[in-house]
Amino acid sequence: MSDLGRVVVLAGGLSHERDISLRSGSRVAEELRDLGVTVELRDADAAFVRGAAEDPPDVVLPLLHGSQGEDGSLRTVLEMLQLRYVGAEPAASRLAFDKPTANTVVARAGLNVPEAWVLPHSTFRDLGADALLSSAMRALGLPLVVQPARGGSALGCSIVHDVSELPSAMVGCFAYAEDALLQRYVSGMEVAVSVIDTGDGPVALPPVEIVPDGPFYDYQARYTAGATEFFVPARLDPATREAVAAAAVSAHGALGLRDLSRSDFIVDADGIPWFLESNVAPGMTETSLFPLAVAGSGQRLGEVLRALLVHAHRR
Amino acid sequence: MSAGTPGLPEHRGRSLRYGSRLDSYVDRYAERTLGMTASQIRALFAVASRPEVVSLAGGMPTIASLPLDIIGDLMADLVRRDGQHALQYGSGQGDPRLREQITEVMQTVGVHGHPDDVVVTVGSQQALDLVTRIFIDPGDTVLVEAPSYVGALSTFRSYQAAVHHVAMDEHGLIPEALREAIRFGKRAGTPAKFLYTIPNYHNPAGVTQTVGRREEILRIAQVEDLLVVEDDPYGLLGFDGEPPRAIRADLDDGVIYLGTFSKTFAPGLRVGWALAPHAVREKLVLAAEAAVLCPPALNQLAVSRYLESYDWLGQVKVFRELYRERRDAMLDALDELLPDGSHWNRPEGGFYVWVTLPEGLDSQAMLPRAVTDRVAYVPGTAFYSDGFGTRSMRLSYCFPTPERIREGVRRLAGVVEQELDLVRTFGPGHLSDRAGLGLPSPDLT
Numbered sequence: 001m002s003d004l005g006r007v008v009v010l011a012g013g014l015s016h017e018r019d020i021s022l023r024s025g026s027r028v029a030e031e032l033r034d035l036g037v038t039v040e041l042r043d044a045d046a047a048f049v050r051g052a053a054e055d056p057p058d059v060v061l062p063l064l065h066g067s068q069g070e071d072g073s074l075r076t077v078l079e080m081l082q083l084r085y086v087g088a089e090p091a092a093s094r095l096a097f098d099k100p101t102a103n104t105v106v107a108r109a110g111l112n113v114p115e116a117w118v119l120p121h122s123t124f125r126d127l128g129a130d131a132l133l134s135s136a137m138r139a140l141g142l143p144l145v146v147q148p149a150r151g152g153s154a155l156g157c158s159i160v161h162d163v164s165e166l167p168s169a170m171v172g173c174f175a176y177a178e179d180a181l182l183q184r185y186v187s188g189m190e191v192a193v194s195v196i197d198t199g200d201g202p203v204a205l206p207p208v209e210i211v212p213d214g215p216f217y218d219y220q221a222r223y224t225a226g227a228t229e230f231f232v233p234a235r236l237d238p239a240t241r242e243a244v245a246a247a248a249v250s251a252h253g254a255l256g257l258r259d260l261s262r263s264d265f266i267v268d269a270d271g272i273p274w275f276l277e278s279n280v281a282p283g284m285t286e287t288s289l290f291p292l293a294v295a296g297s298g299q300r301l302g303e304v305l306r307a308l309l310v311h312a313h314r315r
Numbered sequence: 316m317s318a319g320t321p322g323l324p325e326h327r328g329r330s331l332r333y334g335s336r337l338d339s340y341v342d343r344y345a346e347r348t349l350g351m352t353a354s355q356i357r358a359l360f361a362v363a364s365r366p367e368v369v370s371l372a373g374g375m376p377t378i379a380s381l382p383l384d385i386i387g388d389l390m391a392d393l394v395r396r397d398g399q400h401a402l403q404y405g406s407g408q409g410d411p412r413l414r415e416q417i418t419e420v421m422q423t424v425g426v427h428g429h430p431d432d433v434v435v436t437v438g439s440q441q442a443l444d445l446v447t448r449i450f451i452d453p454g455d456t457v458l459v460e461a462p463s464y465v466g467a468l469s470t471f472r473s474y475q476a477a478v479h480h481v482a483m484d485e486h487g488l489i490p491e492a493l494r495e496a497i498r499f500g501k502r503a504g505t506p507a508k509f510l511y512t513i514p515n516y517h518n519p520a521g522v523t524q525t526v527g528r529r530e531e532i533l534r535i536a537q538v539e540d541l542l543v544v545e546d547d548p549y550g551l552l553g554f555d556g557e558p559p560r561a562i563r564a565d566l567d568d569g570v571i572y573l574g575t576f577s578k579t580f581a582p583g584l585r586v587g588w589a590l591a592p593h594a595v596r597e598k599l600v601l602a603a604e605a606a607v608l609c610p611p612a613l614n615q616l617a618v619s620r621y622l623e624s625y626d627w628l629g630q631v632k633v634f635r636e637l638y639r640e641r642r643d644a645m646l647d648a649l650d651e652l653l654p655d656g657s658h659w660n661r662p663e664g665g666f667y668v669w670v671t672l673p674e675g676l677d678s679q680a681m682l683p684r685a686v687t688d689r690v691a692y693v694p695g696t697a698f699y700s701d702g703f704g705t706r707s708m709r710l711s712y713c714f715p716t717p718e719r720i721r722e723g724v725r726r727l728a729g730v731v732e733q734e735l736d737l738v739r740t741f742g743p744g745h746l747s748d749r750a751g752l753g754l755p756s757p758d759l760t
Contacts, residue, residue, distance in 0.1 A: 014368075016683055019361035045365075125740040155355055156683065167741040168680075174737055175683040211334065211337035223353035287337050 004037055004309050005058030009107030010074070011118060012043035014175065015066030019151050020223065024063045024284035025168050027291075031302030034099055037309070042084035044074055052081050059313045060085040061305065070281050071097045071252035086305075086312045088280040092256040096278045099181050101150050102255060103275070111247050111275045114266075115140060116183035118149050121174050133166050136182045141183040148177030152279060154218045159185060188268040190217055191234045194282060194293040195261050198307040199314075202252050204245035205293035225287050232296030236267060244273040251278050257306050262290050347453075347475050357683055360366045361689035369723030371645075371710040372691040374518065374666050380633055382625065386581075389620050397616065405612040405734040407604035408596075409435025409588070413619040417574065417588050420622070424550045425564030426572060428590040434599045435610045439548060439575035439587030442599075443511075444470050444543055444605070446589065449598045451476045451750055456500050457739070458510040460488055462669075462698030462707070464518045464546065464588025467511055471700075477505065478700040485660065487524030488512060490531040497539045509571075515550040515559050519698050519709035523553075523663055525648045529562050536569060551631050552698055554639040554665035568592050576618050578666075579631050584614040638666065644717035645710060648724035654731055657712075666713040669695075671706050673735060675743035678708040681734045690726035 006286035009032070011025020012018055029041040040057065042048045044064055052060075060083050066228055068074050072094035078085045096102050100118040107113045117136060134226065137144065146169040156176030158169035173180045190210040195202045209231040212221035221228045233241060248263040255261075255278055262282035265273040282290040284301070291301045363370040393401055408414070414430040422430055436442040443466070451457065453475035459467065461480035472480050479500065482492040493510070500507045514524040524532070536543050545562045553559065563572035570739035575587035591599055593607070603610075621627060645668055649659055656673030672678060695707025710727075712720055 012365075014362055014365055014689075016355075016359060016362070016686060019358035022361065029575075121737060121740065125736065129740050153355075167743070170741045171677070171737055171743075172680055175680055175734075176687075219355040219358070220352050223358075226341035227352065228338045229334035229336050231334050292335075292337075 002103070004306070004313055005295050006038050006040065007032065008040045008042050008048075008052070008057040008060045010042055010048070010060060010062045010064060012045075012046050013064040013066070013068050013074070014066065015068055016151070016155050017065035017069075020283055020285060021063055021065045021069065022152060023286075024065070024288065026062060027286065028061065028284045028301070028305060031300070032177075032305060032309075035302045035304075035306055037306060043284060044068065049077065049081070056081065056083055058084070059309050061309060063284060065279075065281055065283065066155075067097075067150065070279065071150065071153065084312050084315055086308045088255075088257045088258050088261070089257070090255045092152045092258065093280045096255045096257060096261070096280050097150050099147075099277055100179075102278060105254050106251050106275050106278075109250050111250060111254075113275045114145075114184040114186050115160055116181050117182045118179050119258040120179045124170070125240055129167075129170070133170070135164075136138070137163060137166070140182060142186045145181075145185050147175055147181050147183070149179035149181045151176050153222060153283075154216075157218065159216055186266040186268055186274045188266045188274070189234065189236070189243055191236075191273070192289040192293070193245055193263050193265065194290045195248050195252040195257075195263070196304060196305075196308065197252075197259055197311075202249050204248050205290075206233035206296040207241055207244050207248075208232050208289050208292050208296065209236075210289070222283075223285065223287055228255060228287070230289075230292055232292055234267075240267060240271040243271070247275065249275045250281055251275060259312065260290070262293075319457065347473055347680060350472060356679060356682060357573040359686050360691065362686050368686070368689045368691055369715060369719050369726060370691045371712070371715065371720070371723045371727070372693045373714055374711050375714045376582060376634070377637055377714055378581055378583075380637055381581065381630065385625060386617075386621065389624065390617055393456075393613070393616055393620055393754065401613045401616045405609045405611060405615065407609050408600045409433065409610055410612065410615040410619060413586075413615045414588075415620055416622045417590075421572070421574065421590065422559070422630075424547065424558050426590065427564075428572070432590055432596050433595060434589045434591065434596055434603060435615060436587045436589060436603060437610055438577060438582070438585040439546065439573040440466055440470070441585075441590075441603070441606070442573045442589035443467055443544075443546065443589055445599050445602045446509075446573075446591075447471060447474045447476065448602050448606075449595070450542070456505045456507045458493070458496050458500075458507045458541075459491050459700075460512060460517065460520070462519055462695065462704055464510065464513060465693070465697045466545070468698070468700050471511075476508075479507065480699060480701060480703070481510075483517075483520060483522060485522060486533055487514060487517070487522055487528045490528065490535060493535055494539075495568070497535070497541060500577070507541060509544050510536065510543045512562070513545065513546045513548075514562055515547055516552060516662055516667075518549070518665065519667050519693070519695075520669045521660050521662030521665060521667045523559060524574040524668075526560070530565075533562060533566055537566070541569075543570045544573065545570055546574045548573075548578050550664035551579055552635055552638060552666075554635060554642065554735060555663060563590065571595060579634070580618060580621060581628065584618060586610065586614050586618045635664075638664075638713055641715070641717055641720060642668070643721045645712040645724065649710075649720045652724050652728040654728065654735065657731065668710045670708050670710055672708065672731060674706070675738045676731065676734050677705050679705065681730060684733060685727065685730045688726050688730050690723045690730065729753075 011021045029039045032039045072090035075090040103113045143161045156173045191207045193207045194205040211229040251263045263278040264276040414433040451474045457476045481496045563570040572590040659670040693709045695704030
């Protein structure tokens with residue numbers, strides 16, 4: 001019996017990332033059980049809400065990815081149920097999940113953010129897609145990144161190298177979200193920095209360098225073991241490594257995040273970290289970046305998560 | 316990383332200074348695993364299993380209409396009375412009594428086989444795997460219909476076959492296209508090893524080969540010395556008249572007939588079979604023994620008892636009526652709700668309707684939007700190995716109730732309307748990576 005009481009790990013949900021969330025949940029539950037924590041692995045459904053209202057768990061670890069899990073809605077439900085949980089509160093989750101708003105907030109905090117524009121499908125339809133896309137290309141240059149303004153796992157994300165690729169990139173993007181983010185492409189080293197706060201303030205775990213076999217770190221590269229090479233810590237000089245770690249801690253603070261987050265950056269040839277996004281429910285699968293960072297710091301994933309649960313339990 | 320770096324915790328363990336691929340075996344896999352990667356389309360089907368989603372994707376039979384109490388008693392009695400046999404290893408070729416019964420089942424489609432030429436397999440999927448294993452070397456050509464069953468394409472891909480699609484129309488495989496495909500293979504020095512065909516209530520196209528077509532295909536196969544692999548999971552599930560006569564009924568040699576109890580009884584038992592010419596059967600048995608030693612004895616005996624003690628053909632009739640009602644519900648809903656420019660066929664049996672969307676739409680690109688709107692289908696590209704099928708999708712009516720089917724089609728129609736709006740704005744989109752779409756078995760969704 002653990003001092004945490006009954007822990008519920010929430011995984012699944014109805015977002016496009018359900019499969020990944022189930023894998024994250026299953027791994028985390030196993031890691032925590034190995035440490036003697038009493039864990040229930042539950043889907044975020046009506047049965048959970050009914051059960052939690054009647055017999056509330058002592059603390060919840062939400063591991064739903066994508067919409068619902070990261071847009072603040074599930075966390076609002078947890079607040080309504082007056083449950084203690086690990087991770088960002090609803091408003092901060094909503095802020096981080098909305099890439100254009102998060103970019104603005106993080107830029108104000110002094111981080112470098114690649115220039116980007118966000119537009120809904122209706123604007124393209126009403127004002128003419130050709131003219132708007134031509135303007136975007138003139139301003140941002142090629143290649144450019146097209147991605148859903150809200151969402152994760154690179155779903156609906158394309159790197160457009162030629163104008164002829166743009167229409168299908170837009171259609172692919174709008175299949176996942178109502179708004180599209182068109183962003184200047186920054187070439188360089190892709191680095192993910194996880195941040196944890198177990199009560200003594202946010203600290204960055206070692207930056208993870210991502211080297212996919214293919215052209216970019218897409219869904220296949222993320223979740224096929226062997227398709228991407230990782231370096232922990234990233235092969236950066238100490239000053240740059242420190243700068244990217246500090247940038248992640250700044251993003252965590254600027255967005256008002258809590259307990260844990262993972263921020264993704266491109267470090268360009270001049271060693272400048274460019275902020276891409278922050279995640280409030282980072283993946284915990286066998287190929288995910290947060291567990292790699294934890295391992296790189298010499299800790300066990302279960303121990304770190306237990307510390308986060310203890311911290312949340314005390315709130 | 317030096318200890319005490321501001322903003323970073325001190326390292327207490329060994330770091331991954333040299334790159335890790337998180338897979339120690341990455342350089343050791345066989346070439347045939349190259350296509351075995353994570354797929355975002357496959358991942359979407361995890362959502363389809365939730366009750367909030369109307370899944371028109373899966374090919375799951377409605378086993379709720381089976382006499383479960385009777386089957387429960389039958390299984391219990393089987394273990395009690397014949398457990399020594401049912402829980403023991405068995406023959407690699409399959410239980411002799413069941414093989415006799417299988418020959419009786421095949422008589423319903425005009426096939427008169429000998430029990431010695433039947434090999435019981437773990438579903439007909441394993442029969443397909445074994446046939447491919449004994450005939451296909453990497454690079455060998457297999458002819459299949461366009462479109463074809465996704466599970467067969469996966470099997471052929473896993474043996475590194477070159478899959479060549481042959482056109483179909485509403486009457487089935489087009490004979491002239493078949494002749495051309497055979498000639499093409501011979502000219503290229505890669506004559507087809509066999510033709511894989513699903514003549515009855517085709518998966519996914521819902522088409523049934525006419526009698527005339529069957530005769531012509533058979534003639535072509537004989538003239539060209541082409542082996543035919545006839546897959547017949549749905550033959551007894553026609554909605555009108557007598558079951559269509561199998562191709563194998565008119566030719567003893569030159570056809571391997573694959574059958575299954577998955578649709579007429581229960582897929583969970585995984586009992587199927589191959590009826591093959593004598594010499595082929597010998598090799599199939601050896602291949603089966605190498606793969607699984609023997610098919611599960613308990614499941615074989617359960618099927619055998621069921622066939623013996625229950626009116627199984629009466630149960631097939633129950634299934635037929637149930638699926639006919641659902642087919643009608645789906646066709647009515649499609650007719651009423653799907654936008655102009657869409658068209659579909661009217662299956663006379665089986666599980667599936669093949670829908671073609673208005674010009675410019677891409678069913679695979681549209682799937683995430685459909686899942687957001689809580690409806691799922693299988694994109695047409697899953698049924699081609701060459702990237703075709705973009706405008707098409709397979710809808711199944713075998714599992715959801717008529718009310719759910721109607722609701723699913725209503726949601727789908729909304730998704731199609733939204734996608735049309737998108738395509739009007741940006742023009743047609745084409746995703747680049749088409750071939751080898753990594754889908755789960757459709758029966759799982």
